[in-house]
Amino acid sequence: MGNSVMTGIYSPTEFFHVGRKGKNNISPNDAKAKLKLKDPNAKTTIYVKLWRKKPVNANAPEDFSYVIDVAPRG
Secondary structure (H helix, E strand, C coil), rough: CCCCCCCCCCCCEEEECCCCCCCCCEEECCCHHHHCCCCCCCCCEEEECCCCCCCCCCCCCCCCCEEEEECCCC
């Protein structure tokens, strides 16, 4: 991938949920599970692969995926 930020598989031990303020949270807090856009004015695509069991490598077919397109305002 052109500007991929991942070089391998990340297997978090935390869970995602709606917190006290009605916002999405990660518990416990894990800085490695957070993304920050380098250029908020650039079109960005975030492709998240999920597997039921740990894959052999990041190119293994995923069981489920999210594709998030972030478009700049304007």
